[in-house]
Amino acid sequence: MSQPFLDVKELRVQFPTEDGIVNAVDGVSFSVQKNETLAIVGESGSGKSVTAQAVMGLINRKSATITGEVFLDGEELVSASKEQVRSLRGKRMAMIFQDPLSSLHPFYSIGRQLVEAIKVHQDISKAKALGISRDMLDRVGIPNPERRLKDYPHNLSGGMRQRVMIAMALLNDPELLIADEPTTALDVTVQAQIIELLRGLQKEFGTAIVLITHDLGVVADMADQVVVMYGGRVVENAGIEDIYYRPEMPYTWGLLGSVPRMDVGRHERLEPIPGQPPSLIRLPKGCVFRPRCPYHELVPGNRCDDERPDLVPTSASHAVRCHLEPAQRREIAAERLGSPAMEET
């Protein structure tokens, strides 16, 4: 396997607040190859968005302490100068956001905002930049791109706006695209179109995609590798098949159990995960998921309360942070997830 295009190692982001230090991201590692999609999954407050923004260098270094390493094509970004990271943003790595309406400037036309994104990184004429913008709008499936250039964000529908955001991100042919909940603010039919668009564009450009979401349906459609985050940490990191068929972490089970499925009867109720996500200021001494975990009693000697589990590899592409014995985990997973898990194992 070649060197990954994006390689995040032990990334830590801490925000000092009046109540104490918030450990928003606490030693997160993952990597993505070109042509590959990595999904980061977790509840609100699990640190997934902060991780993405830290990679992009969008977190104000004065208001947060960022440590660890982020390699983009071998170049380390955490210790790089602000100017160096800025010159990569929008050029080699680009990002799209959750709410396309608030993410586009309300006072400037689409054309102007697109041209601006090109001209930061390429020294070309405005006319040429407009041409590139128009072609890109066409490519992301916006009808009548010539006219849309003169429109303002409020003239477009939600789906069109997100297409504009994607076009804007792709203008400089980035090799890494980070999509932070790109479909959350859109309705379901449009969601599917946007996912289809991203998949098509990935095939065409060979982009490495980091997809941040809490929607496991979107993950199933797009991801090759999945990182499950909880309380600022990675609790499970596995290939897409493993996540759906052989998940090993109680939190992942909870996530899967709270998603409606077509293959089980309607009488089966969705199971929400009990309790609240942890406060990132005063994390429990033991396992962060312990207060919400129904299986901690199966682990002898209060280890879940006293000892923080490590992220332990169980196979080449699967790592889990849990004190349960591997055999126990497989047994519970098979029982909880029903037939699919049985068939595959």
Added chain:
Amino acid sequence: MGAYIVRRVIAMVLMLIALSMITFLLFNVLPADPARLTCGKACTPAVIAANRHRLGLDDPLYVQYEKFVKGIFVGRTYGSGTATFDCHVPCLGYSFRQGEQVTDLIKAKFPITAQLAAGGFILWLVSGVSIGIIAALKRGKWEDRAIMGAALVGYSFPSFFIGLLLLYFVQIKWHLVSFAGYTSFFDSPSLWFQALILPWIAIAMVQAAFYARLTRNQMLETMGEDYIRTARAKGLKERTVIGRHGLRAGLTPIVTAAGLDLAYVLGGAIITEQVFNLDGLGKLAITSVIDSDLPTITATVLVAATFIIVSNLIVDLLYAIIDPRVRLA
């Protein structure tokens, strides 16, 4: 856009009509009798009655209002026979106290108020907005705290107090400006400046403090918006992010506040003109109230209110140019 302007202009005209009615009513509700004020101590009931008739004050209210409005557009003539005086267009009434047509009084006083307002406006806008931006960019640091502390102090002092302090120290104690009073710019630019600089500062101080706070809050709010994050994600330089994306959105609400505040001062800076003895609209308004000079009171109120209404329209039109979303409204 065209329909929007037409709609707004019609609304403005209706508002002006309503406004003139209300001020005209004010004229009649006040306990002072204009006819009584037309002659001195030697007034007899007969003279008062004659004057009342000459001024048309014995007509029913609606006739009086009609004459008043007519006077604005075509002028009017008071009295009859040999004892008449013309009040030329636009006639807002005749001040017996001042022995002059009110329009001429306002025309004479307005330039001083306008110079006072314009200078103060530029001073407070430039200083307030730039101080506010600096505070926002240095959020939480000592610069921010010092600026916001000073702004709070500045905002808390009444303008007459600041005016008196300035007069006492700068003029009386330190002799930094002359005592000549208002001099036309064309006679002596230096004396003109010396006469106006203290009132400008007095007017600008309170307003600058207000604008600094407003600008800071607006900028902080804007810099937290999602589209600012997008601008950074594009790889724009921080200077461009603040200048092109932040300021444009952050300063838009300032336009509203500035337009209305300018109109307000144009209607007469009553306190500042009084403190610095500037013969402008504010002073005219005060004098006419003290003298129960009703036509002048009505006219000054009408003029000041017209400024507010017109500037409201201008601000809204400007807003439609700045913010493309407004055009639909």
